[in-house]
Amino acid sequence: MRMIISGGGTGGHIYPAITIAREVAKLSHKCEILFVGTKQGLEADIIPKEGFNFATIEVRGLERKLSWRNVTTLAGTVGSVWKSAQIIKKFKPDVVIGTGGYVCGPVLLAASLLKVPTMIQEQNVIPGITNKILARFVDKIALGYKEAEQYFRKSKPEQIVFTGNPIRPEVMSATRAEGQAALKLALDRVTVLVVGGSRGARSINNAMLPVYKHFSNNPRLQILHVTGQSEYNSIVGNIKQSGIELSSDGNIIIKPYLYNMPMALAATDLAIFRAGAVGLAELTARGIPAILVPYPYAAENHQEFNARALEKQGAAIVIADKELTGSKLIDTIEMFLNSPDRLSCMAMKSRELGRPNAAESIARLALTLKRP
Template sequence: MRVIISGGGTGGHIYPAVTIAKEIVKMTGSCQVLFIGTKGGLEADIIPKEGFSFQTIEVRGLERRLSFRNVQTIIKTVSSLWQSLAIIRSFRPSVVVGTGGYVCGPVLLAASILKIPTVIQEQNVIPGITNRILARFVDRIAVGYQEAAIHFKYAQRKVVFTGNPIRPEVMSATRSEGQAVFGLDPDKLTLLVVGGSQGARSINTAMLQVHKHFANNPHVQILHVTGQNEYNNIVNSIEQAGIDLSSTGNIIIKPYIYNMPQALAAADLAVFRAGAVGLAEITARGIPAILIPYPYASENHQEYNARVLEKQGAAITINDSELDGSKLLGAIENLLNVREKLDRMGVNSKKLGRSQAAQAIARLVLSLATYNRQ
């Protein structure tokens, strides 16, 4: 069997695609998977390293205003449709899957024209513009949140709630393993703070007051991932505040970590942005969270994602514009000092988790591919 998967631009589109691909290969035993992306996207670097075949098309996203560049983009999109048709005719897939990003547009549209079964996977509560357009043409829409279904007004019958796919390592990592990897004390509560791969200045700045408060605390330890761009500034600011990181014994600052599953396994409370992939992972593990949505996300989708967890009692949301050290510290203390509340949020988080989402999506994809062969 042959499957084409398209998704790109951000890790939030690429890593779910990789997870789905690996699950399909695992279920079938022998399946050829081809990824279609762009030369300039992160997918061009990530996908070949994952061992999958990769081809590119020339396409770019529309600006959210009238411009000459948009005219050029439309012309380029027509060209990318022909490129997609050629790749699909040559590869002859049984099914085509899109996980988001503008690169999916011509690929899924070409597959629809060729009468090949199609699936899109929407990670966020508020669907992106590409997926909203594609909803009219594809066969199935796998959504990460039940609340997303209402935004596919003319395609309700196609929507299947699956949850968002997570890496299997997220569930297999153990607490003791995570503690050993990062040198954490098993007798202390662990606060995990992550602002994204590039870091989040607002979160990092607010954390200075948190570090001052908890430095040398015998009951709480902090694993703070600043992002590569922010690391030196934050370490310098902490030291200027009179905190000796080498002697506190409970504050660990990292620019980036490659073993996030182990960090999640060790966490009792997380301070996160509200990207769909990160939320899928913390809810699968049942981790209570303080969420600070990225304020410039398209359609403000991160805040909508965060509010779903907050509504279910699994998280507290602080808007980036309202964030400061005092507010963040107050939220953290309120949870860490009332263990019953922290535990209750963890239970609610776990209820929202969908650890088997990748398997559900893979089964959905394979059911369409099987139908196509009959």
């Protein structure tokens, strides 16, 4: 099996691609995988470190308005399609997969023109502009959310498959006891995990200060807050100015970044998160109820739609970023502390939405596209 995977720009496109690649390698006896991205994107750093071969093309994203920059970008796209075609002819893949981001547009388009089987994986409820365009050319569309199907009405029903979003296998293999031990968490407290993404979320971080004050020394609850590297010093400084001594209080743990996120998820009873597709896939796979604060500037406001899909199914409570306050977080956390049955019910609803085997489903779907 020879496969090209393209996707980049953000970790939300890159890490699902890596997960799919590893799953294909597991299922295929002989497998050779090539990633295609850009020199400027995160993929140029991440993919080689993960041990995969990597090729690059020159391509830019389109602005979401009419502009001369878009005209020059479209002109440049012709060149990137040609370069993609050269890579495809040389590598001779059986299947080409795109996981989102503008880089996969020329690659999937070139593969389609060369009659190579193609598939895109759409992670969000609201598809990105690249995947909306590619849907007209590809053989299969793997959806992370059932709700996204309505945006692919021009595609044939047999093209569309609901698979869920791929998650790292270690997210499911970590146990609660291992997570508690690794992060030195108390065994008899409700654990609240607060994460605003790899870079943090300022609105969430700022809203947490009153939460610390309210729950400091609370014997029923512990908070593990990942602030992001750039926000960490500011948050810790504000905590100290407020008279909260982290070392002595014990139930509030602040970290700039968390490398063992699967361990944290294993130990978590309630999450306060943004609403990126990958993060939500991991929460639902583990059955973790959540307070979601969608990032308001995400393309097409897709995080809002992702979050509302979970809220509609009873797996989350959504607070708009502009309405987020410390008092709202305190009230919501207190409600869960005083209503453990509701927390358990939300956990069950979250687990029902989870697709822990999504990566395997996508990999198997890709393998069916290989022609004899």
